[in-house]
Amino acid sequence: MSEDTTQNPTPAQAVLHVADLKGGYGQIQVLHGLDFYVNDGEIVVILGANGAGKTTTLRAISGMIATSGTVDLRGESIQGSKAPDIVRKGVAHVPQGRGTLNELSVEDNLRVGAFIRKDNEVDADMERWFDVYPVLRERRNQRAGSLSGGEQQMLAVSRALMSRPDLLLLDEPSLGLAPLIVKDLFDRFAEINKETGMTMLVVEQNAQLALAIADRGYVIESGEIAFDGPAAELLSDDKIRKSYLGV
Amino acid sequence: MDLFLNRVFDGLSNGATYALIALALVMIFKATTLINFAQGEFAMIGAFIVLVLATERGVPMWIAVILAMIIAGLGAAGIERTLIRPFDPADHLPLVIITLGLFLAINAIAGIVWRFDPRRFPELFPSGNALTIGSATLTWYTVGVVCTTLITASLLTLLLNKTKIGLAFRAVSSNLESSELVGVRVGPTLQFGWAIAAAVGALGAAVFVANPVLQLEPTIMIRVLIFAVSAAALGGLDSLWGAIIGGVAIGMVQSIVVPYTPIPNELALATAVIVLLLVLIFKPAGLLGTAAVERV
Amino acid sequence: MANTPRFTIVEGSPQQLAYKWVGIALFSLFLLLIAFAYNDTGSLTLLGNDYTISTPRLTKAIAFIICILGLQVVAGFTGQLSLGQGFFFGTGAYLSAWLVADHNWSWFATLLVVVPACFVLGMIVGIPALRIKGLYLALVTLGLAAIFPSLVQLEGLKPYTNGAGGKQVSSDLKAPDWLPLDGIAAIFQKIPLLGQYFGDGDLSSKESDRVWIFFLMVVLAVICFKLVSNLVNSRPGRALRAIRDNETSAAVTGMNLSLYKTLSFGLASALGGVGGIVYVAELGIASPGDFTQLISIYFIVGLVVGGVGTLSGAVIGGLVITFVPDWASSTQELPVVPERWLSGPTGPLIMGVLLIVLTFVLPGGVVAGTRKLKAKIVRIVPRTPDGDIAEIVDVDELLGDDAENELAAPSV
Numbered sequence A: 001m002s003e004d005t006t007q008n009p010t011p012a013q014a015v016l017h018v019a020d021l022k023g024g025y026g027q028i029q030v031l032h033g034l035d036f037y038v039n040d041g042e043i044v045v046i047l048g049a050n051g052a053g054k055t056t057t058l059r060a061i062s063g064m065i066a067t068s069g070t071v072d073l074r075g076e077s078i079q080g081s082k083a084p085d086i087v088r089k090g091v092a093h094v095p096q097g098r099g100t101l102n103e104l105s106v107e108d109n110l111r112v113g114a115f116i117r118k119d120n121e122v123d124a125d126m127e128r129w130f131d132v133y134p135v136l137r138e139r140r141n142q143r144a145g146s147l148s149g150g151e152q153q154m155l156a157v158s159r160a161l162m163s164r165p166d167l168l169l170l171d172e173p174s175l176g177l178a179p180l181i182v183k184d185l186f187d188r189f190a191e192i193n194k195e196t197g198m199t200m201l202v203v204e205q206n207a208q209l210a211l212a213i214a215d216r217g218y219v220i221e222s223g224e225i226a227f228d229g230p231a232a233e234l235l236s237d238d239k240i241r242k243s244y245l246g247v
Numbered sequence B: 001m002d003l004f005l006n007r008v009f010d011g012l013s014n015g016a017t018y019a020l021i022a023l024a025l026v027m028i029f030k031a032t033t034l035i036n037f038a039q040g041e042f043a044m045i046g047a048f049i050v051l052v053l054a055t056e057r058g059v060p061m062w063i064a065v066i067l068a069m070i071i072a073g074l075g076a077a078g079i080e081r082t083l084i085r086p087f088d089p090a091d092h093l094p095l096v097i098i099t100l101g102l103f104l105a106i107n108a109i110a111g112i113v114w115r116f117d118p119r120r121f122p123e124l125f126p127s128g129n130a131l132t133i134g135s136a137t138l139t140w141y142t143v144g145v146v147c148t149t150l151i152t153a154s155l156l157t158l159l160l161n162k163t164k165i166g167l168a169f170r171a172v173s174s175n176l177e178s179s180e181l182v183g184v185r186v187g188p189t190l191q192f193g194w195a196i197a198a199a200v201g202a203l204g205a206a207v208f209v210a211n212p213v214l215q216l217e218p219t220i221m222i223r224v225l226i227f228a229v230s231a232a233a234l235g236g237l238d239s240l241w242g243a244i245i246g247g248v249a250i251g252m253v254q255s256i257v258v259p260y261t262p263i264p265n266e267l268a269l270a271t272a273v274i275v276l277l278l279v280l281i282f283k284p285a286g287l288l289g290t291a292a293v294e295r296v
Numbered sequence C: 001m002a003n004t005p006r007f008t009i010v011e012g013s014p015q016q017l018a019y020k021w022v023g024i025a026l027f028s029l030f031l032l033l034i035a036f037a038y039n040d041t042g043s044l045t046l047l048g049n050d051y052t053i054s055t056p057r058l059t060k061a062i063a064f065i066i067c068i069l070g071l072q073v074v075a076g077f078t079g080q081l082s083l084g085q086g087f088f089f090g091t092g093a094y095l096s097a098w099l100v101a102d103h104n105w106s107w108f109a110t111l112l113v114v115v116p117a118c119f120v121l122g123m124i125v126g127i128p129a130l131r132i133k134g135l136y137l138a139l140v141t142l143g144l145a146a147i148f149p150s151l152v153q154l155e156g157l158k159p160y161t162n163g164a165g166g167k168q169v170s171s172d173l174k175a176p177d178w179l180p181l182d183g184i185a186a187i188f189q190k191i192p193l194l195g196q197y198f199g200d201g202d203l204s205s206k207e208s209d210r211v212w213i214f215f216l217m218v219v220l221a222v223i224c225f226k227l228v229s230n231l232v233n234s235r236p237g238r239a240l241r242a243i244r245d246n247e248t249s250a251a252v253t254g255m256n257l258s259l260y261k262t263l264s265f266g267l268a269s270a271l272g273g274v275g276g277i278v279y280v281a282e283l284g285i286a287s288p289g290d291f292t293q294l295i296s297i298y299f300i301v302g303l304v305v306g307g308v309g310t311l312s313g314a315v316i317g318g319l320v321i322t323f324v325p326d327w328a329s330s331t332q333e334l335p336v337v338p339e340r341w342l343s344g345p346t347g348p349l350i351m352g353v354l355l356i357v358l359t360f361v362l363p364g365g366v367v368a369g370t371r372k373l374k375a376k377i378v379r380i381v382p383r384t385p386d387g388d389i390a391e392i393v394d395v396d397e398l399l400g401d402d403a404e405n406e407l408a409a410p411s412v
């Protein structure tokens, strides 16, 4: 485990700063002390084998499981806070498997994404995401559970963005999507990141694509950080190429 | 023919009250897939509150009803907070046991406070007939109950579909984790469901005992709960309008099917149980239910 | 198992046999003492109220215990609650009363009709309800429990059930002459200091019959417990419990889960019927008011008090639901509590509060609590073939159900 502090700003300036994060399910400890950070405006990727603890890491950040250690959002501790409070602090989480609210209409899925907002620009935002994903506009009154997997993924991302988050957590957005759609989705993330400067922490199996749009990456093995570094470095690292890129 | 019409009207008024209690059951089932076995007893307490307010304090009837709905709602919210929320919502067994405990305790408390002698309930709707067709009469009571039920169901639909708390409630019903991840506070949202259910239930009990042929006593809602459970299951357990259709259907079965078949009158309640069994065999999701019914 | 017990006994050793038989002997002696002491409606006066324990009431408790044992089977094997045990309880009681009163059957012969009848009825109800996950069994059975009283009061059934008045039946269960009941009573009466609690002189014939019925029913209950505990430990029983909470694996193992669940519900209903036989044998009457949904919910109280999925918990549960409501209504005066409250339905109130409080403080029921306590004193360890001491199991001797017998508390 090495942290390249020479090249990067101090943790205090990070949007998200995690230190010695431990957590798990009941008696089973999954995370054994993680240290990482995400700077303002960055896209950071978390890679790792199945069962390494990537999903658990995101759940720990967004307050879905009990944790110990440090989780600071812009210097303020959110460790131990409940999920709904963490959302209000500006974290949006697209869960693995999309978490579609099946019985609600597409439009209501987006509205509920804006649940914490009190301003009156919700409709405008919704139109904006409808412009990005016109297929959602076509189906706005349809039950969300009847959308295809790819459409549900678009909906899940749009739903998370409806809260106008400061930090977006994405858990395997490419899962089950056709390669073309995945490519398009990642281009979209890069575009949003460039346009709005939104910070993103992405868990991904499709390392090639994710690292292509990312600034930095971490590799988790059995609940610990095994490697980290700038995306370009990880992409060219032999060991990582072998284990995670399959080339 | 006139007799038949009279029976239809009877079926309507009974069915409409079953529908109100079924609505209350559905509100809680939608969000938690739990049946509150004490729902009828919550409602019975509501009716007693109306009676006390109206006869002892001289509060006008409909204001008394609204106050009782508010009190029942607050009481249910308190019960949710103290007795229900501490348990894992996914583990039904302890929760069912708690609602059975509430059933016994609330019924007993009502028995202690108001005793078991039947009491006349003041009129909620004008007496007399709205319509006479031959010898068949449609009473204002029937008109009133049906309107109350339709208005309640419409208001509930609006509440769930047009308000923010309604959106939160539907979200929690649909996917608990995703709701938390968009900032919905699950506890208070479910509490809202319990409160609304109890208020609707109290209204249901009040209009039920406002029937001039009935009197109020603590055990009055036990039978009604069975009818309402069948109605809710027939409608689909998670559908508001399903509960209305189910309620009316059960009311009709009771007042039309029973007299025209060899089924003895005393077995009206049994027909509700048979309907429930038939629904489970042939259409477990009910008429309008959306919840996936998992077969074992 | 953090605490070391004071005594450790190896399974199969002479000490363990001795422990087992001493346990059984003590339990039998206890039953004898209880039967004779309370035969003459022994009562206890506390704060100006009389609380009775009597042999007839204990027999009634046995009826409830068998019904609750049935609920343990449903909860343990299907993970669901039945709110309709009262229906089968009532069916057993009425069937038995009708056969004895109108057809001169002997009590025990009615078992041959009641058990299969309740079994089949249970299956019919269970088939649709148990095929679907969720609370459906509870809904359907609650309905059944609610309709039972109006069912037996139907005009068409009046010739058999005698409607609202209840079906009366006189008992043919007479204490046999060869039984030295008077002799036993005489022995107890001679015990220094305590003798006075065992009455005076010979038993009247009514008293002898009561003691006789009590012991017959104890034997019947022990047989029921043995059967259920053997079933729980049988191969299908174990398999069923193992996959109960993970139903997808049932498909993988090729077990017909819903068939087994339905069969276990049938068994539970049959036990309800047996409970009904015991009840009416003691009471001499089956009346509609005894079989409302209230009794079904009381059975749930009994189930929860003893511990859901704990066979021996049924005993405690049965005793609680027999005596607590009785004693609650015998309580006519208490300091502080207003009299108006005491003359109301305090029994159901206590039962309701008990359900709620126990769910919070003692989710495993009383048995789980005492078992923990007992593990601190005595522990039986099984002997492995080479004589080494293997894993440690604690044993509940009296009813012959050990820790492995238990249907661990299910989750719906």
Ligand SMILES: Nc1ncnc2c1ncn2[C@@H]1O[C@H](COP(=O)(O)OP(=O)(O)OP(=O)(O)O)[C@@H](O)[C@H]1O
Residues within 6 Å of the ligand: A025, A028, A030, A048, A049, A050, A051, A052, A053, A054, A055, A056, A057, A096
């Ligand atoms: N709810 C749970 N209860 C118990 N253990 C769990 C639970 N969820 C996950 N785990 C365990 O925690 C470990 C890490 O799981 P996690 O979901 O974080 O993996 P992951 O890295 O996201 O894997 P994948 O790439 O397959 O999504 C696994 O061993 C898993 O079995």
Ligand SMILES: [Mg+2]
Residues within 6 Å of the ligand: A054, A055, A056, A096, A171
């Ligand atoms: Mg994952």
